Amino acid sequence: MTYKQRELKKKMRKNKDVVKRPPADPALLTPRPPVVTILGHVDHGKTTLLDNLRKSQVAAMEAGGITQHIGAFLVHLPSGEKITFLDTPGHAAFTAMRARGSRITDIVILVVAADDGVMEQTVESIHHAKNAKVPIILAINKCDKPEADPERVKKELLAYDVVCEDYGGDVQAVNISALKGDNLMALAEATVALAEVLELKADFAGLVKGVVIESRIDKGKGPVTTAVIQGGTLRKGCFLIAGKSWAKVRLMYDENGQTMAVATPGLPVEIMGWKEIPSAGDEILEVESEQIARNVVDWRNYAEQQEKIKQDIEVIEAKRKKHRDEYEKQQEMFDGLSWRMRKRAQYEAGKDVWFLRPKEREESDRNVLPIIVKGDVDGSVETLLNILDGYNAKDECELDILHFGIGDINQNDINLAEPFKGIIYGFCVNADSSTQKLAAKKGIKIKLHNIIYKLIEDLKEELSRRLPLAVHELEIGEASVLAIFYGTVKKNKNVPVAGCRVQEGQLNRKMKFKVIRNGDVIWKGLSTSLKHFKDDVQVVKAGMECGLSLDQYTDIKIGDQIICYEEKEVKESISWDPGF
Numbered sequence: 001m002t003y004k005q006r007e008l009k010k011k012m013r014k015n016k017d018v019v020k021r022p023p024a025d026p027a028l029l030t031p032r033p034p035v036v037t038i039l040g041h042v043d044h045g046k047t048t049l050l051d052n053l054r055k056s057q058v059a060a061m062e063a064g065g066i067t068q069h070i071g072a073f074l075v076h077l078p079s080g081e082k083i084t085f086l087d088t089p090g091h092a093a094f095t096a097m098r099a100r101g102s103r104i105t106d107i108v109i110l111v112v113a114a115d116d117g118v119m120e121q122t123v124e125s126i127h128h129a130k131n132a133k134v135p136i137i138l139a140i141n142k143c144d145k146p147e148a149d150p151e152r153v154k155k156e157l158l159a160y161d162v163v164c165e166d167y168g169g170d171v172q173a174v175n176i177s178a179l180k181g182d183n184l185m186a187l188a189e190a191t192v193a194l195a196e197v198l199e200l201k202a203d204f205a206g207l208v209k210g211v212v213i214e215s216r217i218d219k220g221k222g223p224v225t226t227a228v229i230q231g232g233t234l235r236k237g238c239f240l241i242a243g244k245s246w247a248k249v250r251l252m253y254d255e256n257g258q259t260m261a262v263a264t265p266g267l268p269v270e271i272m273g274w275k276e277i278p279s280a281g282d283e284i285l286e287v288e289s290e291q292i293a294r295n296v297v298d299w300r301n302y303a304e305q306q307e308k309i310k311q312d313i314e315v316i317e318a319k320r321k322k323h324r325d326e327y328e329k330q331q332e333m334f335d336g337l338s339w340r341m342r343k344r345a346q347y348e349a350g351k352d353v354w355f356l357r358p359k360e361r362e363e364s365d366r367n368v369l370p371i372i373v374k375g376d377v378d379g380s381v382e383t384l385l386n387i388l389d390g391y392n393a394k395d396e397c398e399l400d401i402l403h404f405g406i407g408d409i410n411q412n413d414i415n416l417a418e419p420f421k422g423i424i425y426g427f428c429v430n431a432d433s434s435t436q437k438l439a440a441k442k443g444i445k446i447k448l449h450n451i452i453y454k455l456i457e458d459l460k461e462e463l464s465r466r467l468p469l470a471v472h473e474l475e476i477g478e479a480s481v482l483a484i485f486y487g488t489v490k491k492n493k494n495v496p497v498a499g500c501r502v503q504e505g506q507l508n509r510k511m512k513f514k515v516i517r518n519g520d521v522i523w524k525g526l527s528t529s530l531k532h533f534k535d536d537v538q539v540v541k542a543g544m545e546c547g548l549s550l551d552q553y554t555d556i557k558i559g560d561q562i563i564c565y566e567e568k569e570v571k572e573s574i575s576w577d578p579g580f
């Protein structure tokens with residue numbers, strides 16, 4: 001390990017994430033209900049099937065309760081068995097969960113309409129199930145229709161390696177009518193039978209483990225999630241972690257809005273008590289105390305930020321490399337040319353960023369931006385300094401790095417910056433309140449950033465701010481000289497007065513003027529008088545004639561063009577392009 005790596009390691013925070021428990025002793029496992037997802041082609045009856053299964057429960061309970069959609073619900077069979085159905089819209093939820101590595105579904109019920117047969121999304125559903133290694137039960141739906149042909153469905157499925165029992169395979173097929181509710185109990189029994197074969201078991205003791213199925217903000221309850229418990233027994237008061245949120249479980253509900261005292265593996269449960277809403281697919285883990293929960297969330301936020309910084313640095317490094325490669329390629333092209341030719345070629349290539357804009361400046365108005373750079377780790381300071389190494393606009397404003405280092409910004413940094421009126425840049429570091437106060441008192445700017453390119457943007461802005469304002473000429477009128485005559489202007493006798501016609505815009509006495517002859521500007525300055533006939537006027541508009549005399553300029557000739565213009569000061573931007 002290099003010195004740098006050792007230093008970096010020292011500065012990394014200790015990992016405080018939850019450590020997952022090892023799998024429990026198989027002897028301690030207890031059977032649990034299966035978790036089922038219904039998949040199938042559009043309009044083949046998934047929603048109708050789920051609705052009917054759910055309704056069967058309300059009737060069975062005779063509770064008259066309103067079943068709400070919470071993302072999952074439980075079906076109780078007369079035999080006492082239970083099945084958990086996920087009812088978040090099929091494929092999307094299934095793939096989202098899988099993408100996040102949560103394997104929650106034990107069994108897929110594949111719905112195929114008997115009057116339509118195997119369709120595109122039927123095949124897609126088969127692939128999803130097979131990829132996830134989840135066994136299938138076939139529900140041949142719409143069997144109430146006269147044109148229903150369940151045998152055709154089974155035959156078509158052979159082509160996709162879904163072999164029903166009648167054909168010598170192990171896929172159970174049940175003919176149903178989701179609409180009429182026919183044979184739904186047989187479907188449920190087939191599910192329970194498969195669950196028995198799969199020997200679905202879990203450890204009911206120990207810390208809770210589960211998966212977020214859905215989450216939402218409820219007006220009354222705040223952030224709530226529907227979860228399926230996979231291990232342990234959830235009780236009020238448990239501390240849970242999911243994603244970057246934690247909860248002290250306040251209340252638990254089932255899909256009928258009834259409070260639950262405990263939730264055991266395989267059961268869906270709505271959990272109240274989250275500080276923020278976790279995302280669907282997030283793994284839920286129980287921890288022993290609120291302090292541990294807070295530490296874990298804190299750590300996960302920190303780890304995520306570190307990962308973002310790492311990615312940022314990678315992106316920036318890649319962009320800088322590309323930039324440099326392009327520059328080197330361009331330089332190769334210019335090899336063998338004299339500097340004049342090279343400069344010209346560079347101008348033509350429009351790449352004015354790699355050489356300095358010639359700007360003549362007095363030594364006295366040397367532009368300098370003194371800075372101090374502080375970063376959280378060696379790597380980030382090094383990256384920043386590498387970028388600053390490429391600073392190539394020092395003719396416009398010099399960049400003076402007074403000091404750089406690792407760690408929070410402190411009073412020493414302020415004291416160091418003060419005599420230079422420097423700016424202190426911090427990357428992923430802080431400045432405590434006394435440092436901030438001292439900086440404010442001494443008029444030193446502290447700039448804290450967590451994203452490198454934002455810090456560089458900020459620096460570019462500060463550099464640009466130090467550039468003198470550029471003067472832009474805004475043309476407001478144009479006139480041509482038709483005659484020259486002589487008169488008295490402001491007590492001076494025999495002053496040449498240009499008799500002009502205004503062709504465009506207007507001439508304004510208070511603005512500036514320039515004289516153009518044969519395409520060249522031969523004079524610039526102010527006017528001493530502007531007359532329309534005998535009257536002194538402020539403005540003469542297009543189409544009108546006027547007499548104009550210019551301050552200290554006597555060489556005006558017929559045919560000259562007069563331009564009246566306004567000078568505007570505009571802010572300039574530094575020409576440095578760090579390459580990202």
Ligand SMILES: Nc1nc2c(ncn2[C@@H]2O[C@H](COP(=O)(O)OP(=O)(O)OP(=O)(O)O)[C@@H](O)[C@H]2O)c(=O)[nH]1
Pocket residue numbers: 040041042043044045046047048049141142143144145176177178179180
């Ligand atoms: N005759 C008959 N019609 C059914 C049956 N099951 C569903 N339908 C009808 O088929 C249509 C589509 O049913 P849905 O349950 O919405 O189908 P789905 O698969 O959920 O459709 P998507 O949500 O669009 O993917 C509806 O008009 C249902 O009434 C059935 O068993 N028999």
